[in-house]
Amino acid sequence: MPTIATLTMNPTIDVAYEVNQVRHTHKMRGRKANYDPGGGGINVARVFGRLQGNANCYYLSGGAAGAMLDVLLNQRCFVRKPIQIAGNTRIATNIFERSTGHEFRFVPPGPEVTAAEADACLSALAEAEGQFLVASGSLPPGVPVDFYAKVGEIARKRGIRMVLDSSGDALRAGLSAGNVYLVKPSESELAGLVGRDLDTVEEIESAALQVVESGQAEMVAVTLGANGAMLVSNTGSLFLPSLKVEVKSATGAGDSFLAAMLYRLAVGDDPPDAFRYGMAAGAAAAITAGTDLCFPEDIERFHAQYADIAAS
Template identity: 65%
Template sequence: MKTIATLTMNPTIDVSYEVESVFHTRKMRTRNERYAPGGGGINVARVFCRLGGTARCYYLSGGATSAALDGLVDLHQLVRTRIPIEHDTRIAAAVLERESGKEYRFTPPGPPVAAEEWQDCLDRLAEADCSHLVASGSLPPGVPSDFYARVVRIMQKRGIRTILDTSGDALKDGLAGGRVLLVKPSLGELRQLVGRDLESVEEIGAAATAIIDKGQAELIAVTMGHRGALLAWQDGTLHLPALPIEAKSAVGAGDSFLAAMVYALTVGQEPVDAFRYGMAAGSAAVLTPGTDLAFPEDIDRLFALVVGGRKMAPLRPQNS
């Protein structure tokens, strides 16, 4: 297995707290304060390296908070390439209300990024030494929506496989860059992409298969929360139900899912087995409180429980 790279255009310093009850105006005393480096690509790298892989993190960071983010990345012993920007790296917060068990998450849009800054990022990526690039997370203000498509084209020229996990216009325009190895939308993100409600497993599978038929992706893994997840590839689709576990935090579940699936693919596992491994990792992530992510021992334990599922032949629109 070679080194992968991850790209995080809009990283965060993730802070989590617990409070007994949430009230407006009143000062609330917190406990279990935690800090972690965050953002899609960085989270993927954290789990990928826990599993035994090697990853280099490319990310934009600047302002007064950049040193704190760098320190947290170093604390997790991640190899990094920071692309400097002028404005402050964002700080995201997750608050667990112990009384109700509900979690409240606050995520800023991120700092504005100048054209020369995101172009510097493309120039750095053109020199990346890796087998796969995972481009994950939102685009901050100022970065064009076709940025990921530009990244895909750069990687294609160098024979590097690309994995994409984003949303909205960044996902729509990113897929226009050409055939990526894997796309991992949530059900809400897939609905937004296709512009219609998708309720049944058959509808979800057909929508994912249509993207594959356009030549935009080889594999699509749709995460659906309590409904489980669906994998679509050229030969069909597979729906797996969610594992019956008690969730402590939803932070990082999708990133853990993606990291484990990519790890399995890079060590030569077949797509279906890699998908099952991703399912186990996504479930393992919700067992951890606050900003923590999936741990290998939990992934391996839950992987043994990911069985069954419903496999179907390709579900393609009649006019395809």
């Protein structure tokens, strides 16, 4: 069975519900409330599991919210590897306004993490197993910006391919140490890495290739929002447009993309084919309301559309 390890340094309990209209001061009664375990690595694990893969979830867990997060993961039968912290795991809120179709997302910064707690996480990862180690999401307050670089070194020693999906200084420092198999920046994050604006597809490709040729990552998957995405490596580049779908939620689309791409890489697909499957999963997540991510039947449907694009 394809197996990965995921690391979520700043997990969430994602609460999603609907209201008729968002209005200040007024009490707004919600419906269809859902509670899901969230955060980058956990979202990747959820989708990887739906595709019949196995995910070992490493994550920080603290307080009453952390205990609830543990329960939510137990319900989904994940192999849990919690690292206990003193602070409270964060709770994020996703509100869908029925009258407009707009989505409102409220995400707190997360708990303060001590140096000892961060070190305990690194110690736990020293036992990680899988074809990939996916470090995904933001770093909570108190964790040093070079933390993902240390994770990459652990992955190298374990013989596991490192996958990085973060932002800002954490992304930059994680890449600076090399040892990254696949990195998934957005267009703006890539621009920040190379220190210049990226106004054309050619400029995006050149910037991504700069990351590859510098030895920071073997492959760069650049997400371009509604414009699609691009996969770049030393063997070439592939741009794919986004499919035209009715977007119901932006939550977890990038995580779904990454999980599906890694699943297909794990079962032996070449990177371009795996990239197409990832794009299909991103579209499948976009049509799924709230925080429920994507489902295999939708991925297969959209993957067939990408196969048609490739054949045309």
